[in-house]
Amino acid sequence: MSDVIERKVVKEESHVITYxxxxxxxxxxxxxxxxxxxxxxxxxxxxxYSMTGLMPKTxxxxxSKALLDAVIQKxxxxxxxxxxxxxxxxxxxxxxxxxxxxxxxWTINASEETRPGLRGRGVDRVTGRARIIPPEEAVEVFYxxxxxxxxxxxxxxxxxxxxxxxxxxxxxxxxxxxTKIVGEGRIGDDAIDDSFGVLPDDQSGxxxxxx
Numbered sequence: 771m772s773d774v775i776e777r778k779v780v781k782e783e784s785h786v787i788t789y790x791x792x793x794x795x796x797x798x799x800x801x802x803x804x805x806x807x808x809x810x811x812x813x814x815x816x817x818x819y820s821m822t823g824l825m826p827k828t829x830x831x832x833x834s835k836a837l838l839d840a841v842i843q844k845x846x847x848x849x850x851x852x853x854x855x856x857x858x859x860x861x862x863x864x865x866x867x868x869x870x871x872x873x874x875x876w877t878i879n880a881s882e883e884t885r886p887g888l889r890g891r892g893v894d895r896v897t898g899r900a901r902i903i904p905p906e907e908a909v910e911v912f913y914x915x916x917x918x919x920x921x922x923x924x925x926x927x928x929x930x931x932x933x934x935x936x937x938x939x940x941x942x943x944x945x946x947x948x949t950k951i952v953g954e955g956r957i958g959d960d961a962i963d964d965s966f967g968v969l970p971d972d973q974s975g976x977x978x979x980x981x
Contacts, residue, residue: 785825785834788841793923794937796838796878798945799823801918802871806888806908806942819939820881823920824864827874835861835876841924845935849926858934860924871914871951880922880939887921887941888912900943911944914951919943 778790787795802822809817825831838861846854856862860879864872888903890911896902903911912918922937 781837783834783837785831786837788837793921793940794838794841795919795921796823796825796834797919798917799825799878799920800875800948800951801912801916801942802877802914802951804908804912804914804942806886806912807905809883816883818881818883819885820879821918821920821939821942823878823880823918824872824875825861825878827865827876831876838878842935845924845926849928849933851933854933854935858932860922860935860937871953878920878922878937880920880937882939886939889941889943891944903944912942915948916950917945917948919945 776790780788780790782788785797785799787797789795800823802824804821805819806821809819811817825835842854842859842861843852846852846859862877862879864875864877867877885905888905888908888911889900890903892901893899894901919942920939921941921943923940924935924937927934927936
C-alpha cells in the first residue's frame, strides 16, 4: 500500500494554481534578483536561494492576484492574525518601492535554504519530463527580465524577527526570453557599448618606442 498522498488541484486561475499539498504554482511572472547558483544574503541574514517574481498589474492577472491574497489571508487567519500588514506578506505592491523595474507589478518574494528545482523548456532525456537545468547553467538560463513559472509554498513565521507569511521557493521553470532588467546581475553588451566610444588604435597615449 502506497504512502504517497495524491496531489490535487484545489483552485485555479489563469496564472495561479493552488494544490492540496499547500504548494502554489505562479505562472508567467518576470524574474528579478535571481540567486539560483549559490545562496545569497543581505547583511547578517542567513544565505538562501531566492528570487522575486514580478506579476503585471493587468486585468489578465487580477483574479490570480486575488487568489494569492486569499491564500495569504487564510494562513494569517489560521494563526489569529487576519489583519497582518501588507509589508509582512510575501506578495507586495511594487509601486510602493523605489525600484523602477518593480513599478506596475505585484512582487512575489520567495527563498529557501535548499537549492530549488530548476527546469527549462523542452523534454529531459532521462526523465521524459520538463528539462532539468544543472546548477552550473543557472546563471546563463535564468537572468533578470526573463519570464518564469515559480512553485512556492507559503509558511507562517513567528519569532524574534516578527510575524509574517513567507514563501519557500520550491522550483523555477524558464518560460521565455525578454529584455534584461538593467541594474540586476551582469551588465549587458549593449550597455557596455553605449558607455564606451571607439578609440582609434593610434591614441593609446604612448609612443611605440616607449613600450
